[in-house]
Amino acid sequence: MQPSYTKKLTITALFIAISFIGANISVFGSIAFDSLPAFLAALLLGPWYGAAIGFLGHLFTAITSGFPLSVPLHLVIAVGMAVTMLGFGFCYRLLANKVSEKLNFVITGIVGIVLNAPVSLSLSMAALAVIAGKEAALGLLTMLPVLTLVSVVNITMAFAAFIALRKIWDRV
Numbered sequence: 001m002q003p004s005y006t007k008k009l010t011i012t013a014l015f016i017a018i019s020f021i022g023a024n025i026s027v028f029g030s031i032a033f034d035s036l037p038a039f040l041a042a043l044l045l046g047p048w049y050g051a052a053i054g055f056l057g058h059l060f061t062a063i064t065s066g067f068p069l070s071v072p073l074h075l076v077i078a079v080g081m082a083v084t085m086l087g088f089g090f091c092y093r094l095l096a097n098k099v100s101e102k103l104n105f106v107i108t109g110i111v112g113i114v115l116n117a118p119v120s121l122s123l124s125m126a127a128l129a130v131i132a133g134k135e136a137a138l139g140l141l142t143m144l145p146v147l148t149l150v151s152v153v154n155i156t157m158a159f160a161a162f163i164a165l166r167k168i169w170d171r172v
């Protein structure tokens with residue numbers, strides 16, 4: 001049974017607050033743990049909720065770190081986060097009754113990592129190339145290893161929380 005719309009909005013607000021807390025745990029400038037609640041929301045509430053939380057979560061990180069890459073570029077990154085959560089959430093739902101849960105986690109996790117690291121970084125590089133030139137855009141490549149690692153950690157923690165919360169969630 002799905003929770004009511006009001007309950008979903010309340011839980012969304014809670015995830016947004018947790019995302020703000022995660023935004024304050026940064027690894028490399030504007031790379032932080034703001035996306036964990038968005039990945040979890042994409043699993044529990046659905047892709048669109050995860051997308052909204054991912055978008056806002058990145059903006060919180062950008063705000064708390066002083067918009068190190070410029071406001072326009074951080075807006076592009078926030079859109080990339082929303083797209084990541086949509087892809088992640090829809091992938092999980094598409095595979096939910098077609099493959100084993102473990103295989104679903106592996107495939108969905110890979111989709112999330114690819115969307116959150118190389119794909120989002122490519123979008124950011126394209127935007128930065130327009131804003132500041134090709135050389136500046138190529139400098140973003142240095143973020144790929146850290147972004148990939150943090151994506152793996154965020155997604156793994158989201159799956160662990162999802163497994164732990166599933167029994168409680170059914171009673172919400």
